[in-house]
Amino acid sequence: MKELEDRIREQGIVRAGNVLKVDSFLNHQCDPQLFASMAEEWKKRFAGKQIDKVLTIEASGIGIAAIVAEKLGVPFVFAKKTESINLDGEQYRTQVFSFTKKKTYDVIVAKRFINEGEHVLLIDDFLASGKAILGLLDLCKQAGAVVEGIGIAIEKSFQEGGELLRSRGYNVQSLARIAAMDDQTGEVKFVED
Amino acid sequence: MKELEDRIREQGIVRAGNVLKVDSFLNHQCDPQLFASMAEEWKKRFAGKQIDKVLTIEASGIGIAAIVAEKLGVPFVFAKKTESINLDGEQYRTQVFSFTKKKTYDVIVAKRFINEGEHVLLIDDFLASGKAILGLLDLCKQAGAVVEGIGIAIEKSFQEGGELLRSRGYNVQSLARIAAMDDQTGEVKFVED
Numbered sequence: 001m002k003e004l005e006d007r008i009r010e011q012g013i014v015r016a017g018n019v020l021k022v023d024s025f026l027n028h029q030c031d032p033q034l035f036a037s038m039a040e041e042w043k044k045r046f047a048g049k050q051i052d053k054v055l056t057i058e059a060s061g062i063g064i065a066a067i068v069a070e071k072l073g074v075p076f077v078f079a080k081k082t083e084s085i086n087l088d089g090e091q092y093r094t095q096v097f098s099f100t101k102k103k104t105y106d107v108i109v110a111k112r113f114i115n116e117g118e119h120v121l122l123i124d125d126f127l128a129s130g131k132a133i134l135g136l137l138d139l140c141k142q143a144g145a146v147v148e149g150i151g152i153a154i155e156k157s158f159q160e161g162g163e164l165l166r167s168r169g170y171n172v173q174s175l176a177r178i179a180a181m182d183d184q185t186g187e188v189k190f191v192e193d
Numbered sequence: 194m195k196e197l198e199d200r201i202r203e204q205g206i207v208r209a210g211n212v213l214k215v216d217s218f219l220n221h222q223c224d225p226q227l228f229a230s231m232a233e234e235w236k237k238r239f240a241g242k243q244i245d246k247v248l249t250i251e252a253s254g255i256g257i258a259a260i261v262a263e264k265l266g267v268p269f270v271f272a273k274k275t276e277s278i279n280l281d282g283e284q285y286r287t288q289v290f291s292f293t294k295k296k297t298y299d300v301i302v303a304k305r306f307i308n309e310g311e312h313v314l315l316i317d318d319f320l321a322s323g324k325a326i327l328g329l330l331d332l333c334k335q336a337g338a339v340v341e342g343i344g345i346a347i348e349k350s351f352q353e354g355g356e357l358l359r360s361r362g363y364n365v366q367s368l369a370r371i372a373a374m375d376d377q378t379g380e381v382k383f384v385e386d
Binding site: 023024025028029030031032033035036058059062063064065066067069070073075076077078080109110112113 | 216217218221222223224225226228229251252255256257258259260262263266268269270271273302303305306
């Protein structure tokens with residue numbers, strides 16, 4: 001998606017260790033008009049699919065998921081990261097390792113908000129190792145929900161997450177796929193569509 | 194706002210200790226069409242005010258802020274809760290005590306995303322003690338930003354936050370103001386507008 005790639009070229013900051021900072025428009029300060037364009041693009045790419053609900057994970061997926069869900073006319077649910085143990089049995093629970101924070105979170109969603117047979121679209125801001133999305137897929141599997149697709153804003157295609165998910169048959173639609181980044185020149189190269 | 198009050202009456206669950214669970218439509222599973230109606234209502238209530246940016250705090254304020262910002266045509270920023278100490282000087286920082294989690298968080302926002310003289314609308318899902326909003330106000334004060342108003346979905350009017358903020362001259366617009374709740378009958382009484 002050209003609009004997102006242009007924003008990454010103009011405002012993204014490449015740091016050592018393949019870190020891409022996009023906090024001026026995507027995940028700290030956020031541009032909701034860009035999110036609306038992204039939502040329209042996913043709407044096209046997932047046209048014809050039944051989508052009953054959007055599922056994301058806190059925190060930076062929430063703003064994008066909210067606007068996608070509004071455009072699709074469906075509810076959205078955000079899975080919560082927690083370090084506390086809650087054994088009330090009312091939640092689906094999985095573990096996700098965060099490379100950014102170097103720790104494992106419990107990720108939970110209330111059972112009554114993902115239902116058996118429900119068709120779900122997963123949304124997140126980044127796809128790199130794929131750990132967060134694998135966590136959401138595990139929650140959907142526990143619930144017996146059908147994952148219709150996975151919408152990602154920025155995929156780091158040089159990491160394993162995208163390939164792993166596509167090889168398992170998931171319909172992954174990443175709006176910007178980064179082939180390589182150079183923290184010396186600041187250059188970002190995208191995968192040619 | 195009748196639509197929000199009706200949803201609270203129909204789907205809110207009153208628990209002991211003045212806890213109101215609205216996680217089926219406001220802060221876990223979320224109804225973006227309701228958020229769009231709320232955004233239109235705030236747009237009316239803050240008509241004529243200059244609003245350059247929407248500021249909220251993670252996590253449950255983000256979805257609401259995203260849709261409000263989209264309707265206003267401005268960016269939004271979410272302040273981040275963190276327990277880590279970062280002394281790089283690039284962030285405004287304050288402390289917020291969470292009654293729900295019984296601990297104090299550092300709340301941060303990157304300095305480049307709140308600017309001196311910028312006119313800001315604060316948005317959050319709940320107002321009770323007011324601690325989270327006081328934290329956001331402190332961040333705005335550090336930045337020299339002008340707080341044009343405070344938009345709250347649900348205010349617990351029997352707690353001190355609303356009165357405290359209004360007595361300091363802030364324009365607080367809560368879309369549902371709860372006067373009392375009864376966890377035995379499940380009844381919720383609203384403040385008459």
